[in-house]
Amino acid sequence: xxxxxxxxxxxxxxxxxxxxxxxxxxxxxxxxxxxxxxxxxxxxxxxxxxxxxxxxxxxxxxxxxxxxxxxxxxxxxxxxxxxxxxxxxxxxxxxxxxxxxxxxxxxxxxxxxxxxxxxxxxxxxxxxxxxxxxxxxxxxxxxxxxxxxxxxxxxxxxxxxxxxxxxx
Amino acid sequence: xxxxxxxxxxxxxxxxxxxxxxxxxxxxxxxxxxxxxxxxxxxxxxxxxxxxxxxxxxxxxxxxxxxxxxxxxxxxxxxxxxxxxxxxxxxxxxxxxxxxxxxxxxxxxxxxxxxxxxxxxxxxxxxxxxxxxxxxxxxxxxxxxxxxxxxxxxxxxxxxxxxxxxxxxxxxxxxxxxxxxxxxxxxxxxxxxxxxxxxxxxxxxxxxxxxxxxxxxxxxxxxxxxxxxxxxxxxxxxxxxxxxxxxxxxxxxxxxxxxxxxxxxxxxxxxxxxxxxxxxxxxxxxxxxxxxxxxxxxxxxxxxxxxxxxxxxxxxxxxxxxxxxxxxxxxxxxxxxxxxxxxxxxxxxxxxxxxxxxxxxxxxxxxxxxxxxxxxxxxxxxxxxxxxxxxxxxxxxxxxxxxxxxxxxxxxxxxxxxxxxxxxxxxxxxxxxxxxxxxxxxxxxxxxxxxxxxxxxxxxxxxxxxxxxxxxxxxxxxxxxxxxxxxxxxxxxxxxxxxxxxxxxxxxxxxxxxxxxxxxxxxxxxxxxxxxxxxxxxxxxxxxxxxxxxxxxxxxxxxxxxxxxxxxxxxxxxxxxxxxxxxxxxxxxxxxxxxxxxxxxxxxxxxxxxxxxxxxxxxxxxxxxxxxxxxxxxxxxxxxxxxxxxxxxxxxxxxxxxxxxxxxxxxxxxxxxxxxxxxxxxxxxxxxxxxxxxxxxxxxxxxxxxxxxx
Numbered sequence: 001x002x003x004x005x006x007x008x009x010x011x012x013x014x015x016x017x018x019x020x021x022x023x024x025x026x027x028x029x030x031x032x033x034x035x036x037x038x039x040x041x042x043x044x045x046x047x048x049x050x051x052x053x054x055x056x057x058x059x060x061x062x063x064x065x066x067x068x069x070x071x072x073x074x075x076x077x078x079x080x081x082x083x084x085x086x087x088x089x090x091x092x093x094x095x096x097x098x099x100x101x102x103x104x105x106x107x108x109x110x111x112x113x114x115x116x117x118x119x120x121x122x123x124x125x126x127x128x129x130x131x132x133x134x135x136x137x138x139x140x141x142x143x144x145x146x147x148x149x150x151x152x153x154x155x156x157x158x159x160x161x162x163x164x165x166x167x168x
Numbered sequence: 169x170x171x172x173x174x175x176x177x178x179x180x181x182x183x184x185x186x187x188x189x190x191x192x193x194x195x196x197x198x199x200x201x202x203x204x205x206x207x208x209x210x211x212x213x214x215x216x217x218x219x220x221x222x223x224x225x226x227x228x229x230x231x232x233x234x235x236x237x238x239x240x241x242x243x244x245x246x247x248x249x250x251x252x253x254x255x256x257x258x259x260x261x262x263x264x265x266x267x268x269x270x271x272x273x274x275x276x277x278x279x280x281x282x283x284x285x286x287x288x289x290x291x292x293x294x295x296x297x298x299x300x301x302x303x304x305x306x307x308x309x310x311x312x313x314x315x316x317x318x319x320x321x322x323x324x325x326x327x328x329x330x331x332x333x334x335x336x337x338x339x340x341x342x343x344x345x346x347x348x349x350x351x352x353x354x355x356x357x358x359x360x361x362x363x364x365x366x367x368x369x370x371x372x373x374x375x376x377x378x379x380x381x382x383x384x385x386x387x388x389x390x391x392x393x394x395x396x397x398x399x400x401x402x403x404x405x406x407x408x409x410x411x412x413x414x415x416x417x418x419x420x421x422x423x424x425x426x427x428x429x430x431x432x433x434x435x436x437x438x439x440x441x442x443x444x445x446x447x448x449x450x451x452x453x454x455x456x457x458x459x460x461x462x463x464x465x466x467x468x469x470x471x472x473x474x475x476x477x478x479x480x481x482x483x484x485x486x487x488x489x490x491x492x493x494x495x496x497x498x499x500x501x502x503x504x505x506x507x508x509x510x511x512x513x514x515x516x517x518x519x520x521x522x523x524x525x526x527x528x529x530x531x532x533x534x535x536x537x538x539x540x541x542x543x544x545x546x547x548x549x550x551x552x553x554x555x556x557x558x559x560x561x562x563x564x565x566x567x568x569x570x571x572x573x574x575x576x577x578x579x580x581x582x583x584x585x586x587x588x589x590x591x592x593x594x595x596x597x598x599x600x601x602x603x604x605x606x607x608x609x610x611x612x613x614x615x616x617x618x619x620x621x622x623x624x625x626x627x628x629x630x631x632x633x634x635x636x637x638x639x640x641x642x643x644x645x646x647x648x649x650x651x652x653x654x655x656x657x658x659x660x661x662x663x664x665x666x667x668x669x670x671x672x673x674x675x676x677x678x679x680x681x682x683x684x685x686x687x688x689x690x691x692x693x694x695x696x697x698x699x700x701x702x703x704x705x706x707x708x709x710x711x712x713x714x715x716x717x718x719x720x721x722x723x724x725x726x727x728x729x730x731x732x733x734x735x736x737x738x739x740x741x742x743x744x745x746x747x748x749x750x751x752x753x754x755x756x757x758x759x760x761x762x763x764x765x766x767x768x769x770x771x772x773x774x775x776x777x778x779x780x781x782x783x784x785x786x787x788x789x790x791x792x793x794x795x796x797x798x799x800x801x802x803x804x805x806x807x808x809x810x811x812x813x814x815x816x817x818x819x820x821x822x823x824x825x826x827x828x829x830x831x832x833x834x835x836x837x838x839x840x841x842x843x844x845x846x847x848x849x850x851x852x853x854x855x856x857x858x859x860x861x862x863x864x865x866x867x868x869x870x871x872x873x874x875x876x877x878x
Contacts, residue, residue, distance in 0.1 A: 021280040030279070035201035036194025038412070040363045041445040045808035048363055076194040088192040092184050095772045098780060099643025100191030101363040101412030107192060125817075142816040149808060151363045151413050152643050153783030154776060155819040 005069045009034055010078025018065040025049045025060030028075070036077035036104045040149070047148030050105040050112070051075060057112030076104030079111060086165045087111055094161035098152035106148045110162045113144045117166070136166040178652035178662045179837060180828075182772035186647045186667070187410070196410040199367040199382045200442050207369070208237055210431050210441040211282035212424075213272035213289050214450065218298035218801030219516040221262040222271055226290035230274055235281040237435045239289060241272040246430050249398040254487050255519045256396045258426045264293070265486035266518045267802040268450025270423060275431045275439060298516045300801040302482040304352075304459045309480060309511040312490035325492040325510060326526065327614075327682070333498055333564055336505035338463075341474035345465030349542045353462065353534035353867045357482075357794035357803070358455040359448070360523045361813060362642075364412020366452045367442040368425035370432040377404045377432075381425050382411050384418045385679030386638045387620070390672045392422050397429055409670035411642040415784075416522030418642070419681050421452040449806035453521025454794060456482045458493050460534040465505075470546045470556050472503035477535065483512040484519040491520070492527035496612060496848075497535050499734065502559035516801050522681060524784060525844035528613050529851075533788075533869060536609035536852030541865065544592075550608050550856070551578050551587060551740075562734040570733035570833040571840070573764040574610060577740040577827065581762030582608070584825065585742035594863040602746040605861025609852035611739030611761070613845040615834050617727040618678030621692040625654070625700050626718040632664050635696075638677040639669040639689040644843055645773025646685060652769055653690045653837055657697030675720060683737065683841025686769060687727075687834055694836040696721035729833040737845040739763035741782065743853040747861045752876035756786050756854055758821045766831035766840035778824035778846040785850020786822075787814035793870050 001020045006013065009032060016031050025042075028034045028051075040048035042061045049060035052074040079085040087107050090096070097103040117136050122129040125143045134140065141159050150158065190196035215222070227239035245259035258270050272289055276282035311331050312324045324331040342348060362382075369380040377399065383389040386406040394404040411418060428441040443451060458481045465474035477497035483489050494508040523529070543553035555575050561568050582588065590606055591597065597604040623637040635654045641647050647667055655662040668674055678688045700719040704710055708717065727735070744758035761782050768774045791812040794803045805811045824846065830838025851869060858876070859865045866875055 019278060019280050021284075026279060029201070033203060035197070038194070038198070038364070039200075039442070040365070041808050043445065043807055043809070045445075046363065076192065080193055084189065084192065088189075091192050092188040095185065095776045097191055097643070098645070098773075098776050099363065099411060099413040100187070100196055101198065101643075103191050104194030139817075142819070146815040146817040149363065149813060149815055151361055151415070151784075151813060152776070153780045153787070153814060153819070155783060155814070155816045156779050156822040157776065159816060 003066050005066060007068065008072045010075055020066050022065045023061050024063040024065045024068055027065040028060065034075055034077060036075040038101050038105060040102065047109055048102045048105040050109040050148065052108055052112055057109050076107050079107065087162065090161040090164050094157045096157040096161035097154050102148060102150045106150065106158060109145060109148045114166055136163065138163060141166065178655040179767065179769050180771065181652065183648055183652060183770055185645060185773065186651060198364055198410050198412050199369055199380045199408065200440060202369060202380050204369065204371065204438045207438045207440050208275050208277060208435060209279040209282045210273050210275050210428055210439050211286040212270050212427065212447065213286050214447065215264045215267055215269045215271045217264055217293045217295045218267040218300060220264050220293050220295040222264060222291060223294050224292035225272060229288040230285040233281060233285040233288065235277040236274060236285045237277065238275045238431065239272065240431060246433060248396045251396040253392065253420065255421065255423055256392065256426050258423050266450065266484060266516055267800060268518060270427055273427055273431060275435050298801040300515050300517050300796055301798050302457050302459065302513050302515065304480050306513050309513055312488060312510060312512050325490045327492045327495065329492055329495055331510045333508045335564060338474045338476045338505045338507045341505035342463055342465045345473055346468055347466045347545050349464040349538050349545060351462055351538055351541060351867055352459060353537055354459045355457060355530040355533060355869045357457045357796060358523060358788060358792050359794050359811060360415040360417035360453065361448065362413030362415055362417060365443045365445060365448060366418065366421065366424055368428040369438065369440045370428040371438040372432055372436065375403060377429060378407065379404060379425055379429065380407045382418055383408045384411065384414045384640050384642060384681055386640065386670055386672045387676040388679050389422060393425055393429065396426055406672045407670065408640065411640055414642045415524045416526060416681065417452045419679050420521050423451060445808065446806045449794065449803040450518045453519060455523035455529065456489065456491055456520035458530045460493065462534055462538040464538055464542045466542055466546055470548045470553055472501055472557050474505040475501060475503040476507045479510045481512060482515050482517060484517050485514045487519045488512065489520045493531040496528050496531040498564045499562050499736065500535060500610065500612060501557040502563050506563065517796065524781065525613055525848045528848040529788065532611065532848040533851040536849050537855050537867065540607065540856040549592065551582050554578055554610055565734060567732065567734045570735045571764065571766065571831040572736065572738060573827055574738040574740065577738055577762040577764050581740040581742050581760060584762065585760045587742065594860050601749050603749055603861040604746050605857045606742065606744050607853045607856025607860055608740060608742050609849035609856060611741055611845050611849035613683050613737050613841060613848055615687060615735040615737050615840040616682055616684045617691060617835060618684045618688040619724055619726045620676060620678050621688050622675035622720060622722040623692040623696040624675050624718060624720040625696045626716060627700060627704065627712050628716050629712050629714050631712055632666065633658055633660065634666045634668065635693055636668045636674040637689055637692060638672055638674040639685065640680040641669060642680055644680060644685065644777060645770055646680065648773055649686055649769040650689060650693060654693050654697060657694045658701065683843045683845065686839055687841060690837050690839065691835045692721055692723045695723060733833050735834050737763065737765045737840040737842060739845050741849050741853040743857040745854060745857040745861055747858060747876060752873035754790055754858060754871055756820065759786065760823045761846060763824065763826040763842065763845060765826050765842040765845065766834055767838035768826055768828055769837060769839055774842055775824050777843050779822045781844060781846020782822055782824065782850050783814055783819055785847045786819065786854065788847065788869065789851035789854040790870055
């Protein structure tokens, strides 16, 4: 069954017809030609398809497009605002990637994660889960970024790249 | 001897990646992402038995689905030219040689439709009991014969070397030795699991086949795919500028590209096909499991008198892939009496393939674990024990090494890791519940140069240079490193050089594998640059002519110095681990590698490759394990939720350092390979540290909690 939906992607409004089985990820990649989010597992296990959906990080492969009529979506391609996002600049400077396939997801995830931390959301390694302020040390960043796998294993560069932006 | 001091300016500078902006914004175009006119989608049908034959295919329900364009099986698939690589004979018979093999495919207007319809294809089988368990006492083990390059290359193992080697009298030396280690180590199946699934997007255009795929070697893919389709190589163009990781699995496996090409020929539309993560566990190779018996004998002076490394490894009945697991024991340490053997167990399993540091990854785990056991048996520090057994020349061939600074790596690594303060007694350090230990292991990987490379450089009238070669960037930093090499070879700033790679429309290049990429491609570029500079000077007085100037260098051969010198990268890795005394949880809190990789072209991308290899070594040591079901022959844990690879929270301090001294013989740059050496020895350093922490010697990877708690 096909349905018509509207999506706002990286600031641009789109109207599209989707199969009810189509994921948000496939709708972006196959129908709208936005291949910034990547398909690594299609099962919500790798994080390569991470999107900001109405400001929060979600996995595009686990979201059905029809369930998100009117959603506001930001990909790594849309994080740029004429110039690269500080996280993108930091990833390049720290060489926080190799093949680049997980990278857009890592960066979108990091942007969402910084927002979560700023709002005081605790993580599994929080020393005091009731604390209102989160101190993003390397352990906190690594824990909060562990939903984004990197097979090239650039973690020893990814965590410092994010820390540099977090500590500004 | 090469001119290694020639005009270096860009080489050695930690340049940011040229493709960095594309990658951080997600605009680098991977294979599945090329815009196409009216594409269709392929979803495969896989066998659900491990051995037997297909007796019937009922595709009526699938064909009745709206949007389905074709259902392929061996009954209607185009006939292929008999391939050299049997894995590429897709849908050519009713035989099933492993579970998950392609037995059909559906092509449809949408991915959703193709996937649903594939599930509607009904298949009948005649099944044989599967034989999938690797054991050392099997009675059908055989010695590999001509296994290199699908049996067409020389040699017996996959790297072209002989299956066995013998020097002296190992058994007598073992019997006469005051100190002996006799231990058996095993490693499981590991899956490469690059983040980008294997993909082929195929278009027929005016009799030419355009294959956009994710490959480690566009030229080799062109040869394999054109060969099996019976086309002249020139009628197949392979385009692969960006590759989302590979780790060996994108060198040989191309059955998916063959399937997509067959489908595109049938439906006359562009076909998009990307494997799912689950399908990758059956169709694109893996590192084969091994059982390795090592025997070492040493004299009272702590010098080895005998070294024996006997390897049993699994292979597929469908293709006799034979990995060089014990070859590292032929060159690492001196010993007058020595022996290595390789035997294969043919199983009804998916076809194995190259995975990062094929052979050395498993072999160095066993050898470097045994060296640790022997150091303890001799009462020697494991760093000192290794240094004491350094060979002056290659212990089997007698060739000198082009450069070998393993001793310097061990000493400098030990200094940086604070090794001198170590109490050698196991279980001597405790911090709360954590038992803390440190371990060391050596690393090595060959540094070969491949034949079959050509590079073209064009000088435009405005002074800009375009360098063309069908090299591959798997995340290795090829774009950037080759640009730096070309700039120095041309003696111009990097801003004047534009690199074009990853397309068979460019001059041919060997694969990105065996740590041979920069060595092979860089040498071709260097040669082309030398010729261009000479012609520019001689014919144009050093001034770019108005029509431009173009020079091509073809290097059909490899490195002539390889006949006179043994060429290898080396390293020493130091691991600090913590083991929870109650739960057995292991954390690698520090991993430090000191490497001898010749001159480093780009310290930034080189470091990423080394720490990437080392971190994959942590993953190999502690987490990864493809569990084969003994009844059905499939990998049970076939996704990222169950096949664990290291995540950010698993990784603590990982440092890579290097000596940065050019090798005089490997290539004009003085570089040695560094893509694979980083993963070799890592698992042993961690296992040795676990032994130091707990007193428990783990001889079976991965090092899981159950093995430590009991």
